[in-house]
Amino acid sequence: MLDLKRQYQPLQQELLNALAHVLDTQQFILGESVASFERAAADQLGAAHAIGCSSGTDALWLALAAAEIGPGNAVVTTPFSFFASVSCILRAGATPVLADIDPATLNLDPAAVESVLDSARGADVRAILPVHLYGQTADWKSFARLGNERGLKLIEDAAQAWGAEWGSVKAGALGDAAAFSFYPTKNLSAAGDAGMVTTNSDNVAERARMLRQHGMRRRYHHDEVGWNARMDGFQGAILQVKLKYIDGWNEARRTVAERYHTLFRAAGLAEDGVYPRHGIVLPHEVHGSRHVWHQYVIRTARRDELREFLTTRKIGSEIYYPVPLHMQEALKSLGYSEGSFPESERAAREVLALPIFPELREDEQQTVVDSIAEFLS
DSSP: OOOOOHHHHHHHHHHHHHHHHHHTTOOOOOHHHHHHHHHHHHHHHHHHEEEEEHHHHHHHHHHHHHHTTTTEEEEEEEEESSSHHHHHHHTOOEEEEOBBBBBOOOOOOOHHHHHTTTSGGGGTEEEEEOOOOOGGOOHHHHHHHHHHHHOOOOEEOOOOOOOOTTEEEEESSSSHHHEEEEOSSSSSSSSSSEEEEEESSSHHHHHHHHHHHHTETTTTTEEOOOOOOOOOOHHHHHHHHTTHHHHHHHHHHHHHHHHHHHHHHHOOOOOOOSSSSOOOOOOOOOOOOEOOOOOOOEEEETTTHHHHHOOOOTTOOOOOOOOOOGGGGGGGGGGTTTTTHHHHHHHHHHHHEEETTTTHHHHHOOOOHHHHHHHHO
């Protein structure tokens, strides 16, 4: 699925020098390496503030808490995402309310959100948390309209979307606050767990910085109950190096995705429409947005059999995500059941992520496509 060594080897000495600088300065928690990365990250995204933290999960919680979403509030989000999209709402003390996905993009469907807002479950909603799934921004024009009309805050789960754009605005600068993950498999990756909150609000930024340090504005003076969610110096140093290369890596991912499109169509495997029949449905880039292809996810009716077949050929694949959040054992208390979100449930049965990373070669992609063609024949 992913060969991180291909990215690391050309940067080896540069990364080692950055780590050595942290050892020399002894700034292991936050410090200048993190502060420099924060400044460069904010500048690259076009956001006023960037606040480094310990993980993407902590970033989501910080974004919500800093935007003053908490007990008594509800937040609408998608059931087709990683667990943290909902667990961080609970951690903030708020109530998750779910709405189904658009089957074409697999992102949160604005029409479904609007229906929820008009229902009894929508009474306490104070925020919408769209996920920019697989590296493509959610329909921000529609969500911005809903936010303005309903007086709701918009929190971006941009964990998979560093460099993605809606129009000319990058993910991370669209909403009231955003959360990024730098987990090692992400487009912009650390050498461990790390995350970031971005915002254009001075107040949200100040609160996020305070909350990531146990609620301290002054050392040992705790204004609120925060958390230990600081980024360490080593991760800041590594990310500052990699930030210089991310635009090129994202462009390489776009080339790899386009090559998949071409190869699948040439093989006669690509089907029109949203739902697969005998072949596969390819992912696509929404007009007016810029996809950064964190994942290349096809839909196929025989997903589980295909995955087993690819495994026998030593071809990696993954399912993002096999169990929708409303069907997770830990989230039964939300009050949903099987059948509540049919588009999310169908996607969970059909999606399959294929290998994609900037250094993936054309011959390797041809092997993937040939293997899928053989299976479907």
